[in-house]
Amino acid sequence: MTAIPDRKRFEPSEVEPRITRAWLDAGLHHPQPQGTAAENYAIAIPPPNVTGALHMGHALNGAIQDTLVRWQRMHGRRAKWILGTDHAGIATQTQVEKLLKTEGTSREEVGRDEFTRRVWEWREKYGGTIVGQFERLGATCDYDDERFTLDEQYVQAVLKVFVDLYDQGLIYRDLYMVNWDPGSGSAISDLEVEDREVTDTLYSIAYPLTDGSGEVVVATVRPETMLADTAVAVHPEDERFKHLIGKTVKLPLTDRELTIIGDDYVKMDFGTGCLKITPGHDPNDFEIGRRHQLEELTAIGEDGRIVEDLGGPYAGLKALEAREAMVADLRTQGLVREEEPYTHTVPFSHRSGERIEPLISLQWFMRMDELAAPAIQVVKDGRVRIHPETQSRRYVDWLENIRPWCISRQLWWGHQIPVWYRDQETHVGLTPPEGEGWERDPDVLDTWFSSALWPFATLGWPDETPELQAFYPTDVLSTARDILFLWVARMVMMGLRFTGDVPFSDVYIHSVIQAPDGRRMSKSLGTGINPLDLIEGGPRPPVFAKKEGEHPGEFPAYGADAVRFGLLAMSSTQDVRFSEERVQQGQQLTNKLFNATRFVLSKVGEAPAEHPPAPLTLEDRWILSRLTAFQEQTDEHLRAFDFSKAALGLYDFVYAELCDWYLELIKAREVDEDLAALLAHVLRTTLATAHPFIPFVTEDLWGSVPGADALLAAAEAPAADLARRDPEADAGIEAVIAAVQAVRAWRDGAAVKPGAFLPARLRADLPAGADILIARLARLEWTAEGEPAAAVSVPGGLVEILASDAVDPAAEAAKRDARIAELRKEIARADGKLGNAGFVAKAPEAVVAAEREKLERLRTELAELEQG
């Protein structure tokens, strides 16, 4: 037991490093792989990118997961928070490419092997940053067992999954339209594409009929793709054009002829009603092309330039340059009928930010329908529960409409696809084929392919390891909404397929924390905060200025507890705006606990560590009752993933019930052994219950509390003692509080000296012992002598303030009249309600009775006042 430092404030910066050390030394973050997954508790961290630095989302999610893990650990479960990082293909490769550029070289120049070596080197250097930042938050991840999605063992798991799925016919290679990202020089999946609104020019271009009988006019925003047109389509029912079906047109700028086809995809009322069909460069046209067995031509290559064989004079131009040149030529030929600005949504790469170029290319795909069905089932039958519930609908909808997943990426950083080619032969396997002349597929797998195996590949799968035995399936997966499909759904599918079990039983989708103005937190917008700046102090970005226009100043060093508390308190089932006040509230809470502990310790000395004795007084019974309720509610809120309520409930208990009332109520009491033991018990239980939320301050204080040995983080949380629930004491102290508040309000209004004890008479029906407490906190002195000068309504009656210098009769009369008016109004309301035959007849009896009781109470109070 160590003495609490003699200061008036909790100083996180002094405490946190020491406590972190103690936790790490104790090794509580690293449970032995024993027992079964059912009796143990596990959370797999959403692996941050190795390139990443901690942002608000990590901090919030870190606070959530650590709260859960600590809570379960303190309830006796072997708890493992699986830690690791993701190799993050595109993001990491881009970083290192940038680095190479500063060195005046490039990926292509150094070659694949050297490039990969450089990425590893880079990873060794910067990859640890984010893990250290989690430690700073107080996160008790399993630092002794850190994984990386490119660890040798993990690679083996990924390759095995690929080979198995290939053998089972779910993975195949196909020539198909993909989202080509010119930024990364790779295909990307549908989920990595985001739509942005763009204003383009919509060109109407005339295609002359070959029989010279006229022309059809098509509308397009991408004239440069016309070199790959293979048809013109009209709606088969379109009276204007249906007679043209089967005829041909001459494709301008070329010598080719296109057939006019009918397809009901074409909207008659949009554009010109004629649609140029370019299967090689538009996903819809691709579908139409396959329906009509059209040729699939490529006009724009993977480098974003017009290709040689179709390009003619435009070959080698970038797509946009080609557009200008072609439109100019079309104008010269008089074929541009109309040009108008046109705003529409266009796909962009989520990663590189460049406009997607739909291209046909040879890629690896995974068929998803067969995997999706069981993943839908487990959510429908509750084996996987998604919180909040509304998200499960999104999950199911997406899976029910799932499409093949393009899993190959034209990158060098990642899991290289285990496929080798030699002439017409293909070898798919965990090891290279025998013989000469084989060449391995240069592509790597989509990063999410390996992420999908995270909950079991981190535990050693496919080997039947003790870790897998002890911690799979995991319990909770906590993440942001945007990767429900990218990651969560795929983990469920892969988990079911390869382990035969769900990867986790609960998915918690947390809020996204936005800037105070409602924008996304983002570094480039200047709307982001580095959580470490909140913890340790740092610049406050302008959008976070306390008052608009004022200099934003600096964040004070709030400390990790305050930040954790603040983030949990502001979180919700939907997106929320960042609120520095909540963090401040957390800081105040840590300080309050610190001082409350100092106070209690000054009272209890070496209190016995035993259970509290039978409580002696009304307030003792009350605080034990409230403490029990607090424990129960905290558990309940955590079980429901309601972190905000849990955090705010903690604040309320500590501030209101414990400090404002209980500690004030006992201040004047002599602290005997019983009271000391009780105080120590209440303090220990409070610290233990609060610990998962604000681990540093509670751990620090725990070291000074009698009867609390070793580390709080490793201690067993005291179970809520239901026998201590005491409705009678609850009601009793509630009445005391109401009475004290009423008298205080009266005193304040009457400008009575705050320190003065006023003579008064209690004419109210209150539980035994209440009178002493009221007198103590409201500064009254009960006496039989004296004339009443003022009356204060309290539960069960009133307090008569007796005449003294402190009371001004005129002011009293005015206040009494005001209260009488208020009462009359409320009585009229209640009277009207009870006079309503419908109400009395149809409302539940209890409601009617309560209303009657209330009316009675008000009438009594009115009578008392009018009489006085």
Add this chain to the structure above:
RNA sequence: GGGCGCGUAGCUCAGUUGGCUAGAGCACCUCGUUUACACCGAGGGAGUCGGGGGUUCGAGUCCCUCCGCGCCCACCA
């Protein structure tokens, strides 16, 4: 175009299956050097619950409609 969600005090948000005089934190005002805490305590003002309509004895809560905002999904050139 579909789907989900939101609009409650100056700000950020709670308000369980409709039912005590609609709440909290912060901000604001007043008072207080009561030895745990001024990063504190006590007290106070402040809301046509986005608008309109409906169901009901009773609506912040349920239904319809309109307005404003956010997110997700979707192939209109």
